[in-house]
Amino acid sequence: MSTQRNIADRLHQSAQAWPHQKAVVFPAGKDKQGRYAYSSMTFQQLDQESDRLARGLIQLGVQPGTRMALMVRPSLEFIALTFALFKSGAVIILIDPGMGGKNIIRCLSEVEPEGFVAIPLAQLIRKLKRRSFPKARLNVTMGKPVLTSGIDYQWLLGGNWEPFEMVQRTMTDPAAIIFTSGSTGPPKGVAYEHGMFWSQVDLLRDYYQIQPGEVDLPGFPLFALFNSAMGVTTVVPDMNPTKPAQVHPEKIIQQINDQGVTQAFGSPAMWNRIGRYCERHQIQLPSLKRVLSAGAPVPVHVIKRMRKTFVNPETDINTPYGATESLPVASICGSEVLEETSAQTASGAGTCVGTPFPGVQVKIIEIHNEPIACIEQANELSPGNIGEIIVQGPMATREYFQRPEATQLAKIPDGERFWHRMGDVGYRDAAGKLWFCGRKAHMVHTASGPMFTICCEAIFNQHPHIYRSALVGVGAAGAQKPVIIVEPEQGDFPESQSARDQLTQELLALGQANPLTESIETILFHHSLPVDIRHNVKIFREKLAPWAEKQIR
Incomplete structure (x- = not known):
């Protein structure tokens, strides 16, 4: 098997297999009757637009390994730029805008971006804080290029499409730096490799039996990357992705029905609002084949409400367990929670997060707060005993960017491989299912x-x-x-x-x-x-x- 694994090649494969299928659908506004108007790109259009953008990025000066901060709102352009950056060989820096100005500046200055592809406000702040970003010389403004060099999206597009050969990357070449949510300490930049993205796509597709031609509404923008790699249409939701607890249910429901959405991803907070709204107004969602929810244990009341919205008896809400550093690890479906594990959870057994994905190994070891030099020094616990959860698999990231101490604390060497310490505590039951009992820090x-x-x-x-x-x-x-x-x-x-x-x-x-x-x-x-x-x-x-x-x- 070739070690060439630029994740953008998965988009090219989708464009060759399904050139005229819609790749991305974006809500471009509403008419006087409250009906959405949508703009869209087919897989062929998305592939060619990202080719043009990638050529522009290379002309700008982007080289393999160049770190580029991407700060663009969810849109057709966001997805095209993501693949263009991958095609150019750049390393994409992704950060949650909701973490606040000081945190954003601290996190970005830590990873030393060499350029910004960003909205005008972010570019203005970059200029005002230029001492924090001394290497940022390759800058593209999304929108009117105020107080910038005039290089914008249209400039990157250049002329008409011509065949473009993307920069080849290996499985272990850096692809992105994605920051943790900072729920148990300062956010840290997680170094993603092209092979890790490739593995995530395959694990999710095969486990959930996601088929080409399906339609997904992802409440987390980066999940559009997975969709394009699977031949799945992405419907960009009309919501603020940094505030899923404030989502407007009626907007999401309208988009699901407009586009015949078969799969939707969102945090438990998002499905809590949508489920309550559907219950109050007796709404069902007949097109859905599966719902995914992650970020924290999904409360039983959310599972019950969402399952009432499903028409197809095989439709369910699934909870993949994982973290920014390692996703996915395990999964459980709503029917299994309600029929088999919820009573135990209510009595204090923890939350069952299901069975590990094929190819993913999970161990429970004695709880430690210090680095572990090798796996032989970790004391593995028997089923039923609560300890630290550690995982090994092709989707696990190997380091935090320029954080050697944090990396040493989170990774356990195992010969040529390594185990990732999830920072969670839990146990395996006699059947091998994984139970989550909380964060170690809590x-x-x-x-x-x-x-x-x-x-x-x-x-x-x-x-x-x-x-x-x-x-x-x-x-x-x-x-x-x-x-x-x-x-x-x-x-x-x-x-x-x-x-x-x-x-x-x-x-x-x-x-x-x-x-x-x-x-x-x-x-x-x-x-x-x-x-x-x-x-x-x-x-x-x-x-x-x-x-x-x-x-x-």
């Missing part, structure tokens, strides 16, 4: 032993008036006091002291009925728990612990 270390967030929070989430909860520890590690912070369902927040006392007693009774949570004596109420910027669902327990300490003084 464990509460009490005098009587560790407490695991996902296991304990599930006990309190059973209360009908509680939307979600967070376990935090107050005090020094080894003698922490466990505290549960709850976010009631909308309209159920106890405003009076008597209502608060009543709900507190009901929650304490739930906790005392389970040995995992019987030591919890403090319940705090929060109107809206802080969550991550990417999925709007991972709870920022680091922010809640200091808040809780102030509340109980």
Whole structure:
């Protein structure tokens, strides 16, 4: 098998196999009757447009390995530019705009971009902060090139299409730097290789039996890359991808029905809003063949509501487990959760994330907070015992960009291979299924032993008036006091002291009925728990612990 693996070649293959199939569909506005107008590109058009852009990038000065920050809103142009950058041999830097200005500048300056393909505002900030980006000399503005060199999308396109030979890359050549969400510390740049993207496409396609000709609505923009590599049409959703918890359900539903969407991906926060809206208005989504949701465990109420929207009895909501550094690892479907694992989850067993993907190995090892020099030094635990989750497979990234200490902490050498430490704790059951018990950094270390967030929070989430909860520890590690912070369902927040006392007693009774949570004596109420910027669902327990300490003084 050839080691040539430029991920953009997968788009070229799709263009050859299905030249006239729509590759990307974009909502370009609404008419007076509220109907969407759509613009689109076929696979052949997308392939040729990205060829023209790639030639322009090379004329601009982009060379193999050039690091280019891509800061463009989801659109036809975003997808064309992504493949053009790959075709030119560039390394794409992708960052969540929702992480805030200071974080964005810090993260970008850390990876030293040599150029920006970005909207005018980002280019203006780059110029104002030029000392943070001393190497950024190759710049393209998406939109009117204000205060820039005048090089824009049209300039990159150049003249008419002519055959273009993309820059060949090997499986281990760098393809992108994608930042973690920063839910358990500062965001870190994860180095992706072309072969890793190639493996991700094959793993997802084969496991979920995704067929060419399907239509996908991805709530995460980069997933359009996977679609184009599979011969699947991408419908760009009319939403702010950095705020899935604020999605307008009616817009997504209209697009699903307009385009006959067969697959849709979104965070649990997105499906929570859409599922509740569908339940209120008795809406079903007959075209869907599968729904995917990731970023955090999908609550049972979300699974139940979404399954009510499906018409085809074989349609289900699937939860792939993984991380920016390693995706996918395992998967479970909604019917399996409801029929086999939800009762155990409710009693504190953790969240079952399913069976590992074929070709992906998973081990549970004794929990450590220091680097592990080799796999022989890791003590593997037997089924049923909670420990660190480590994984090995072709989709696992091998390093953080220019972060040798973080890389050493997250990777375990194993001969010529390596294991990635997920930063999660969990266990394998007797059947080999993987259970997630929380983040290692979120464990509460009490005098009587560790407490695991996902296991304990599930006990309190059973209360009908509680939307979600967070376990935090107050005090020094080894003698922490466990505290549960709850976010009631909308309209159920106890405003009076008597209502608060009543709900507190009901929650304490739930906790005392389970040995995992019987030591919890403090319940705090929060109107809206802080969550991550990417999925709007991972709870920022680091922010809640200091808040809780102030509340109980």
